[in-house]
Amino acid sequence: MPATPSQQGVDDVSERTQENRSEGQGPATKAGRRLAAQLAAQKAAxxxxxxxxxxGGLAGVAVVAVLITVFVIVGQNDDKPANQAGSTSSASASASGPAPDDAVAPPAPQLPAGADPALGSKPKVAAGKxxxxxLAVTSLIKxxxxxxxxxxxITTNYVGVFYKDGKEFDSSWNGGQPASFPIGVxxxxxGWDQALVGVTVGSRVQLxxxxxxxYGNDEAAAGGRPTGPLRFVVDVLAAK
Structure with missing residues (x-):
C-alpha cells in the first residue's frame, strides 16, 4: 500500500539525517585525525x-671537567721543587743499588795529618828483578x-805480590780497611818485624x-800461604 504524504515527509527527513551522519564521518573527519596524529608526532620528535x-650538554660538561682535572694534576707535578725531584731520583738510584764502580772501590783511608795524598790510592806493585x-827496604814516600x-x-795499608811475577796474593785495599798489628814482637x-821498626808514620815503603x-820456601810446610820471595808495599798510617 503506498505511503501517505505525511509518512513520505517523515521518511525524507530520516534519510537526510542518516546522510548527514554519514557526512560527519566523511573525509573532513579523517583529515582531522591525520592532522592530530602529525601534531603528536612532531611534539614527540x-x-x-x-x-x-x-x-649532549651533560656529556660536554663531563669532558670539560675531566680535562680541567688533568690540567690541574699536571700543573701540580710541574710545580714540585727541583730538590724534591732530585731526592726522588736519589731514592730510586739507592733502591737499585750502587753503581758498579762504587761497588768495587773501597773507601779512602784516614790519612795522618800532613801525609802525602798519594797514600789515599792503592799503589801498583811490579815484579822484582x-x-x-x-831483605831490602826501599822508601817510596817519606x-x-x-x-x-x-x-x-801500627796501622797500615799494604799490597803483597810474588817477587818473581808480580802476581798479587793479598791486599788490605781490597777489603777497604787498614790492618793493625803489634810490630817487632x-x-x-x-821481614815485617825487621823492616818496619824505625819507619816514620806517613811513609810508603817497599819491602x-x-x-x-x-812464609818459607816449602809449599807443603806453608799451609797454603804464599812461599818464596815476596814483595810488599806498605803505607804506615799510625803507630801507638
Missing part, C-alpha cells in the same frame, strides 16, 4: 631532540810523623823479603 640536546838474597818503635801497634812475619823471612 621535538621532545626527543630536547632530550638528546640535554644529554833478579834473585832476591836478603813520612813526616814519628818513627815506629818496637812493641807499638813476632806477631807478623820476620823485598826472601822466603826464609816470609
Amino acid at each position: 621535538e621532545a626527543k631532540r630536547r632530550r638528546q640536546a640535554w644529554a 833478579g834473585e832476591l838474597k836478603k 813520612g813526616t810523623g814519628p818513627a815506629v818503635t818496637k812493641g807499638q801497634t 813476632g806477631q807478623v812475619i820476620p 823485598d823479603i826472601p822466603g826464609e823471612l816470609a
Whole structure:
C-alpha cells in the first residue's frame, strides 16, 4: 500500500539525517585525525631532540671537567721543587743499588795529618828483578810523623805480590780497611818485624823479603800461604 504524504515527509527527513551522519564521518573527519596524529608526532620528535640536546650538554660538561682535572694534576707535578725531584731520583738510584764502580772501590783511608795524598790510592806493585838474597827496604814516600818503635801497634795499608811475577796474593785495599798489628814482637812475619821498626808514620815503603823471612820456601810446610820471595808495599798510617 503506498505511503501517505505525511509518512513520505517523515521518511525524507530520516534519510537526510542518516546522510548527514554519514557526512560527519566523511573525509573532513579523517583529515582531522591525520592532522592530530602529525601534531603528536612532531611534539614527540621535538621532545626527543630536547632530550638528546640535554644529554649532549651533560656529556660536554663531563669532558670539560675531566680535562680541567688533568690540567690541574699536571700543573701540580710541574710545580714540585727541583730538590724534591732530585731526592726522588736519589731514592730510586739507592733502591737499585750502587753503581758498579762504587761497588768495587773501597773507601779512602784516614790519612795522618800532613801525609802525602798519594797514600789515599792503592799503589801498583811490579815484579822484582833478579834473585832476591836478603831483605831490602826501599822508601817510596817519606813520612813526616814519628818513627815506629818496637812493641807499638801500627796501622797500615799494604799490597803483597810474588817477587818473581808480580802476581798479587793479598791486599788490605781490597777489603777497604787498614790492618793493625803489634810490630817487632813476632806477631807478623820476620821481614815485617825487621823492616818496619824505625819507619816514620806517613811513609810508603817497599819491602823485598826472601822466603826464609816470609812464609818459607816449602809449599807443603806453608799451609797454603804464599812461599818464596815476596814483595810488599806498605803505607804506615799510625803507630801507638
